[in-house]
Amino acid sequence: MAMRGFPGVTVGFPSGGACPANVDWSTMNTNWVIWATGELRLDTASFALFFTPDGGARGLQAKPLGCLQKAVPMQCALPGEGRSFVATTNDQVHGAVRLGFSRQADEDAFLAIAQAAEAANCSRFSGRRTSMCASAANIEASERADELAMHIREQHRDKWLPLVCAGCELYGPQPGGDPQIEVLLGRGAVVLLDPKELNRVGNFEIAFYDESSPNPVLRMPIGSRTSVMLQPQDNTVERLSVARRMSARPAGAGVAYDFTSNGTDVFAFSFDDDIIGDSFARDLTVRVKLAALSQKTWRGKQAVAGLQGELDAMRSRGIFATIRRWCAQVLLVCSILLAMHGVTLYMAEPERPLGDLAQKAMSDAFNFAALATTTVQDAGARVCQMTARSVSTADLQRCTTLLDSYEIRDCVVGLVENRNTSYAGLGGFGDLGGISESISNVAGFGSFSTSF
DSSP: OOEEEEEEEEEEEETTSSOOSSOOTTTOOOOEEEEEEEEEEEETTTOEEEEEEGGGGGGOOOEEEEEEEEEEEOSOOOTTOOOEEEEEESOSSOOEEEEEOSOHHHHHHHHHHHHHHIIIIITTOTTSOOTTSOHHHHHHHHHHHHHHHHHHHHHTTTBSSOEEEEEEEEEEEOTTSOTTSEEEEEEEEEEEEOBOOSSSOOOEEEEEEETTOSSEEEEEEEOTTOEEEEOOSSOTTOOHHHHHHHHHSOTTOOEEEEEESSSSOOEEEEESSHHHHHHHHHHHHHHHHHHHHHHHHHHHHHHHHHHHHHHHHHHHTSHHHHHHHHHHHHHHHHHHHHHHHHHHHHHHOTTSOHHHHHHHHHHHHHHHHHHHHHHHHHHHHHHHHHHHOOOOHHHHHHHHTOSSHHHHHHHHHHHHHHHHHHTTTTOSSOOTHHHHHHHHHHHHHHHHHHHO
């Protein structure tokens, strides 16, 4: 602890026992009972007062006077004494103490520390003040919190009703300095912002508004990497947020939470009221889990969409899809060729009616299709003859048109012999001699019938 000593300080208490609360000591005429003169020691971190009488006067020992909350200069002082102050502390018995200093430098130093204590303690714990803090200050702090909440709601009309947690201090890395040093960034309210979207989760945000600034000091998104954790009660890592909370509050008073949005920068929210702090942590945790679930669902939908695309690609490469594409391409080529043929006919005979040209083009197309069909059939027959040693249908039909049965037999025998001669070296495909013999028998039967 950083202790400051003030020698030659006179300590007195108001006569009549416990002093009334919420009193303006600078204007009230109060009778003071001088207790002792000695050394006053003041802890600049916790503002704790300790008084040690000089030389063990009256057998008195060192006495703690509580934590300093504020100090008010007195209008008059005792003869031979410098300026005196009425110090208000959190002591339950002696909440008001008269302190008289013997040196001007000690007066100025004590007054500066008292002003810091009043700003850090009395205005800080509006919800947990003792009877020695003025009720007017409580009302003023409550009004400031209400005004700040109304300002926040006005600033975020595009959101659902913001959840405002007042009575909060924000600690974080030193701006523009060493990120390892934790400093006080502001005092005001932390806000949870929810988007006005009914069909999807949307983006949750957290913001901090200082009492002296209309704009947010901090504003960050709430995502799956956001974490909130109860701050430890010990100050082994020498953090300012822990030190101030442990020194300025009684054991178990207030609560603080460590917060990080991206896993790197760590901030601390220190609340005056445990209930408000716990409610903030609960609501923030719900939003973090909802954001993580939303992100997981979105990733699942993306994976399903990717698999569906791969499945469609596989289907498009199947045999039926390929045949459909080929047919469509053939029809497209035929349509283009038909159109080009029609243009050619028109350029050759421009005086001819368009109807006749179209009919001519369609007739040529049908003739071409018939020729292509015949060509394909002939090609198929040739392939069958080459692979299965068969006789083409056209050749057989030509043989059947002959009138004489002997001519029919000679034609068929000639076809078979030609096939046998062409594929004599292939073997293994069967012999067409049986067909020749059968045709010969048919021809003999026909000759017999004719002679008969």
